[in-house]
Amino acid sequence: MKKPSNYLISIIVVMLMSNIAFADNCDWSTIKTMPNLDYEYSPALHLCVGNLVESVKTKDAQINDLNAAIQLKDLAIAKADQRTQLWQTTADNEQDRLSKIESSQKTNDFWYFTLGVVAAIGTGWMASRLMHP
Numbered sequence: 001m002k003k004p005s006n007y008l009i010s011i012i013v014v015m016l017m018s019n020i021a022f023a024d025n026c027d028w029s030t031i032k033t034m035p036n037l038d039y040e041y042s043p044a045l046h047l048c049v050g051n052l053v054e055s056v057k058t059k060d061a062q063i064n065d066l067n068a069a070i071q072l073k074d075l076a077i078a079k080a081d082q083r084t085q086l087w088q089t090t091a092d093n094e095q096d097r098l099s100k101i102e103s104s105q106k107t108n109d110f111w112y113f114t115l116g117v118v119a120a121i122g123t124g125w126m127a128s129r130l131m132h133p
Helices: 007-023 042-129
Strands: none
Touching: none
C-alpha cells in the first residue's frame, strides 16, 4: 500500500487532539486506588471514560473508512492506468494495421498498373497479329 497522504495524517492528528482536549475537561486526579488494586472514581469521571471510549470507537471507524477510501482511490488510479495502457496498445495496433493496409494498397496499385500495361501490350500485339497475319 502507498504511504498515507498528508491529508490523512492531518485528519488523524485532529482526531487525536480532539480526544486529548476532551480528556482535559476531566479531573483525573480524583481517581483512587483501592486495596484490591481496583480503581474508584466519581460518576463524572465514569462519564468521561465512557465518552472517551465511544470517541475512540468512532475514530477507529473513521480511520477504517478513510483507509477503505484510500484503497478505493488507489484502485481507481490503477484501473485508470490500465485503461490508458489498453488504449495505447489498441492505438498502436490500429496504427500498425493501417500501415500494413497502405503498404498492401501501394503494392496492389503497382501490380494493377503492371498488369494493365501488360494487357495493353498484349492486346496491341494480338490486334497487330490479327491485322497482319
